[in-house]
Amino acid sequence: MSDATAVEIARSVNAGESSAAKRARAANDRIAERDGVIGAYLSVTSELARTHAARVDARIAAGERLPLAGVPLAIKDNMCVTGTRTTCASKILADWIAPYTATAVQRLLDAGAIPLGKTNLDEFAMGSSCENSALGKTANPWDLGRVPGGSSGGSVAAVAGGEATVSLGSDTGGSIREPAAFCGVVGFKPTYGRVSRYGLIAFASSLDQIGPIATTVADAALVYDVMAGHDPMDATSVDRPVELASPGLREDLRGVRIGIVREFALTELDPAVRAVYERAYADLEKLGAELVEVALPTAEYGIATYYLIAPAECSSNLARFDGMRYGLRVEGRDVGATYEATRAAGFGDEVKRRILIGTYALSSGYYDAYYVRAQKARTLIAGDFAKAFASCDAIACPAAATPAFAFAAKTDPVSMYLMDYYTIPMSLAGLPSLSVPCGYVTPAGGTSPMPLGLELSAPLFAERSLLGIAHAYERGTRHAEARSIPDLPRTAVAR
Numbered sequence: 001m002s003d004a005t006a007v008e009i010a011r012s013v014n015a016g017e018s019s020a021a022k023r024a025r026a027a028n029d030r031i032a033e034r035d036g037v038i039g040a041y042l043s044v045t046s047e048l049a050r051t052h053a054a055r056v057d058a059r060i061a062a063g064e065r066l067p068l069a070g071v072p073l074a075i076k077d078n079m080c081v082t083g084t085r086t087t088c089a090s091k092i093l094a095d096w097i098a099p100y101t102a103t104a105v106q107r108l109l110d111a112g113a114i115p116l117g118k119t120n121l122d123e124f125a126m127g128s129s130c131e132n133s134a135l136g137k138t139a140n141p142w143d144l145g146r147v148p149g150g151s152s153g154g155s156v157a158a159v160a161g162g163e164a165t166v167s168l169g170s171d172t173g174g175s176i177r178e179p180a181a182f183c184g185v186v187g188f189k190p191t192y193g194r195v196s197r198y199g200l201i202a203f204a205s206s207l208d209q210i211g212p213i214a215t216t217v218a219d220a221a222l223v224y225d226v227m228a229g230h231d232p233m234d235a236t237s238v239d240r241p242v243e244l245a246s247p248g249l250r251e252d253l254r255g256v257r258i259g260i261v262r263e264f265a266l267t268e269l270d271p272a273v274r275a276v277y278e279r280a281y282a283d284l285e286k287l288g289a290e291l292v293e294v295a296l297p298t299a300e301y302g303i304a305t306y307y308l309i310a311p312a313e314c315s316s317n318l319a320r321f322d323g324m325r326y327g328l329r330v331e332g333r334d335v336g337a338t339y340e341a342t343r344a345a346g347f348g349d350e351v352k353r354r355i356l357i358g359t360y361a362l363s364s365g366y367y368d369a370y371y372v373r374a375q376k377a378r379t380l381i382a383g384d385f386a387k388a389f390a391s392c393d394a395i396a397c398p399a400a401a402t403p404a405f406a407f408a409a410k411t412d413p414v415s416m417y418l419m420d421y422y423t424i425p426m427s428l429a430g431l432p433s434l435s436v437p438c439g440y441v442t443p444a445g446g447t448s449p450m451p452l453g454l455e456l457s458a459p460l461f462a463e464r465s466l467l468g469i470a471h472a473y474e475r476g477t478r479h480a481e482a483r484s485i486p487d488l489p490r491t492a493v494a495r
């Protein structure tokens with residue numbers, strides 16, 4: 001498998017210079033060679049990839065041109081694909097086979113993408129390191145002793161490790177952007193409601209959004225353009241025309257105003273990390289942007305607000321996993337005992353913690369004090385962004401405060417929750433937001449330089465402008481091209 005981009009692969013397959021079958025085979029070989037070391041995939045769907053590739057080649061031979069012809073795609077394992085095991089990295093769904101395909105996935109397959117397999121995640125997408133997966137361990141391809149980030153850790157590691165050209169992740173509070181930053185790839189969360197959630201197993205329905213992970217902004221834009229748009233099967237999908245992002249990719253930032261958030265002071269970061277972000281802001285300016293200071297005074301309430309709203313919605317969404325209709329069932333002496341035994345055995349600690357927090361926050365007597373208050377805080381946070389965007393086109397800030405950390409480095413839940421300090425406010429406001437590689441630091445005790453990500457966020461539905469700005473920054477700085485992942489060991493590691 002070459003490390004060609006999706007744009008290049010689609011061009012060559014459409015031109016008859018390569019074929020989807022060849023691409024599928026090469027991708028499969030790459031997975032066989034590397035995934036024992038990286039552990040990005042929970043299932044590899046070689047047969048599906050092969051039959052799909054044959055279909056794509058037949059369509060091309062018949063004269064069709066497909067935007068994603070032959071592009072190898074990895075899919076986060078909380079998205080349904082007919083006939084595939086779809087687990088959410090949970091014991092409760094470990095053997096569940098999806099009876100239908102998510103709309104976002106279907107649109108990519110219809111456009112010629114090749115489904116390579118389903119990738120690891122934190123159980124039900126709850127986490128920031130992929131360590132909450134009950135079914136596998138994923139390593140960061142840059143340093144195998146470090147986490148890939150989460151929850152879309154497998155999707156990001158697959159792309160960073162060259163085991164997929166593009167992948168799909170889901171982002172509720174940062175699950176595309178934080179791992180993309182940790183693995184040195186582009187991760188993009190569109191506006192809430194812009195991509196259908198039909199077939200995405202729900203975590204927090206008012207926040208969940210599917211988005212692309214890729215090695216370049218142009219590839220992320222290509223995937224986004226194919227999957228964005230209204231879907232009658234998702235009541236929260238927005239019925240409004242899509243402004244295609246690919247035609248808006250630009251080479252400079254002349255006339256663009258970028259907001260730098262007063263409350264996100266870089267002085268709080270480690271000096272080496274801080275230097276990378278100072279340079280990133282200076283580069284934005286060098287490319288022609290005007291930097292303006294903006295205020296997000298309520299952003300500091302983001303984490304507290306999110307950890308009421310997201311668990312509340314999760315406690316309701318996960319009530320369906322009770323051993324009756326889906327997945328694992330552990331028999332008890334009556335129906336109540338069966339529910340209890342199934343859920344006790346099927347869910348991991350973090351999922352149980354969220355269900356407990358959410359159930360508590362929604363219980364009568366506490367509902368107004370917690371849930372309703374959190375909803376009010378959410379409105380204030382969205383209002384702050386709306387005010388900030390009166391004076392800028394996009395906001396720049398770190399995607400995460402640190403590079404990827406070592407396995408088992410975070411032992412208390414709150415330190416893990418804090419990883420999303422810079423991503424959660426945008427999620428609460430529903431904004432389109434992405435992470436693009438912006439440099440490297442070698443962490444204390446680390447063996448190799450680790451990537452960092454610049455987060456860029458834009459007003460609702462300003463995807464085209466956002467990806468255009470990110471493209472200009474990427475082309476003007478070329479951080480991803482400056483380094484590549486170290487050579488991987490040839491033998492599989494024990495997990």
Ligand code: GLN
Nearest residue numbers: 125126127172173174175
């Ligand atoms: N890390 C956050 C959480 O655990 C966000 C996860 C996500 O975006 N799915 O909830």
